[in-house]
Amino acid sequence: MRSPLVVGNWKMHGDLAGNLQLLQQVIAGVPAAGAVDMVVCAPFPYLEQVRNLLAATPVGWGAQTLSEHAQGAYTGEVSAGMLREFGCRYVIVGHSERRALFSESDEQVAAKFLAACNAGLVPILCVGETLAQRESGETVRVVEKQLQVVLDRAGVERFSSAVVAYEPVWAIGTGRTATPEQAQEVHVAIRSCLARLDQQVASGLQILYGGSVKAQNAGEIFAQADIDGGLIGGASLVADDFLAICQAANR
Numbered sequence: 001m002r003s004p005l006v007v008g009n010w011k012m013h014g015d016l017a018g019n020l021q022l023l024q025q026v027i028a029g030v031p032a033a034g035a036v037d038m039v040v041c042a043p044f045p046y047l048e049q050v051r052n053l054l055a056a057t058p059v060g061w062g063a064q065t066l067s068e069h070a071q072g073a074y075t076g077e078v079s080a081g082m083l084r085e086f087g088c089r090y091v092i093v094g095h096s097e098r099r100a101l102f103s104e105s106d107e108q109v110a111a112k113f114l115a116a117c118n119a120g121l122v123p124i125l126c127v128g129e130t131l132a133q134r135e136s137g138e139t140v141r142v143v144e145k146q147l148q149v150v151l152d153r154a155g156v157e158r159f160s161s162a163v164v165a166y167e168p169v170w171a172i173g174t175g176r177t178a179t180p181e182q183a184q185e186v187h188v189a190i191r192s193c194l195a196r197l198d199q200q201v202a203s204g205l206q207i208l209y210g211g212s213v214k215a216q217n218a219g220e221i222f223a224q225a226d227i228d229g230g231l232i233g234g235a236s237l238v239a240d241d242f243l244a245i246c247q248a249a250n251r
């Protein structure tokens with residue numbers, strides 16, 4: 001049985017005072033009973049604040065990206081080892097904004113995924129198609145290709161301590177969500193892709209849906225058999241909304 005997981009992706013939002021208020025409200029509202037795991041992924045400068053505030057709570061935390069390199073002359077980059085030494089557990093890898101705005105290739109995403117695994121971090125690997133790709137019927141092919149490059153580089157066993165997030169690019173921050181059935185179809189494709197290599201890893205893999213998940217639509221999305229939780233952008237910045245989404249995943 002896969003436990004549900006809800007990850008908040010703050011993106012480049014926040015400030016010390018606002019983060020404090022948000023996290024205090026989240027901590028106060030953590031569902032008392034149940035199995036949902038909660039994680040927040042903050043910008044680098046706020047990781048220390050987040051680490052300190054969440055230390056004695058059940059809420060986990062992580063970063064939003066990392067370098068594929070271990071160390072060296074890579075000005076501005078942060079390595080997996082640095083994150084791990086700092087106490088970080090999770091890291092988002094290959095978010096579509098990184099792929100589109102910072103030209104991260106499938107190969108680079110795979111290298112980052114492997115770097116995270118090698119350092120003992122849990123990578124949250126994002127995959128997803130653009131609107132044009134969906135409209136031309138390429139969704140499953142695109143997602144499988146993104147996944148395959150990581151599988152080739154890192155091996156299926158690495159997915160036993162990783163998370164995958166299906167995030168259709170056209171649904172991120174747009175207010176447009178995939179229907180629960182559309183999302184479920186892609187989640188099944190992702191799980192099948194892994195199952196061809198390792199049935200056990202595939203059935204234990206947490207696959208999150210991301211893209212305009214709100215308190216109002218979370219329940220029907222999380223009700224799908226292969227949707228194990230969510231990667232939440234905008235709604236993770238509002239404590240009540242984030243908590244309501246976590247509650248919806250708490251089954």
Ligand code: PGA
Pocket residue numbers: 009167171172173174175210211212213231232233234235
């Ligand atoms: P959204 O973002 O919930 O604001 O659509 C999701 C994400 O980018 O992870």
